Amino acid sequence: MPAVPFAKALLVAALALPAVRASSDSPMVPSYEVHLQLDPTAVLNSSYSLIADVLDEFAMPASVTEKNVQYIDTVDKALDAQGWSCRIRNIQTKAKFDLTYKWRLAINDSDIDAALNTALNDGWNSDQSKYEAQVDWYLSSQELSVQRDHKASEDGYSGLDDPSEQDSQSLLIDNAPKMFDNWAYSGWGTTELGSGVVYGPVLTKASAGTWNGVELDIEVWPIENAAGTGIDYLVEASFKTSNYTFASVGRTQLQDLLTSKGWFLDESNSKEAMVLANYHPTA
Ligand SMILES: *[C@@H]1O[C@H](CO)[C@@H](O)[C@H](O)[C@H]1NC(C)=O
Ligand SMILES: *[C@@H]1O[C@H](CO)[C@@H](O)[C@H](O)[C@H]1NC(C)=O
Ligand SMILES: *[C@@H]1O[C@H](CO)[C@@H](O)[C@H](O)[C@H]1NC(C)=O
16 A cells, blocks of 8 residues: 555544534434344254354354343333333353443434434533444434443352342442433432343343454344244344444445345344333333
């Protein structure tokens, strides 16, 4: 590659700066995650592992990372009704529980800027460096999410066990960030968590590979079916980027590749929404 003249390199660097500086009156700057579903009958073998052709296509090792995922909400889903979700994961490769507080907003008519501005009115601005904004781009919908993670000790637990209902409540209450806790009124989040129940757990398996120069992940989620009579396997491929064009073009290219292989599933589901819809915990 020819050397870029110094002045031009400076110009390129200047153009690459984000258009807005972090401030309490500018919207958050999101990254993008594209999610597409794969047909479980085409890509899983009889032990529900990805078949070799899929592993080969994306240069994935046969080894997977197990993540035991559960969501905490009230029986009538009071957190979800306000756009919030609380997730706890026990990840095989991590020594601590992973806690996530996430707020979501539907993006209408692909108008991402409108969603960012609605979020700004709700208090989400580019000054909030502890939160990450992301556009989740599904086959037939987009959603803005703003999330913050915490780590919590796994003391008293072993293997891939997730915390009990009571411990889940207290871990999430102890770490609750203010934006969450004071969302509907002061102390709202922790009040609702006090009667939180467990949706899940779902023992998921993640494979990491490469596609188009970026990391491509495929996750297999065995989720109870709506009737509660068996398990449906949700298989999702996803990649992340901070580049809107790459997300948009890549999404079409990935869909085309999956279709040509006979692996594409023409459905558009959020894993979390399916867990919340299909599990029916009682108080
Ligand atoms: C399914 O695939 C996995 C990983 O490729 C392999 O270890 C396992 O033996 C396969 N199971 C069957 C029943 O083919
Ligand atoms: C999108 O439409 C839904 C349903 O009408 C609404 O709740 C939501 O606030 C809208 N999103 C934006 C960004 O305006
Ligand atoms: C964003 O992605 C597009 C499509 O891959 C590419 O042409 C462009 O150079 C990328 N922009 C940046 C700033 O990386």
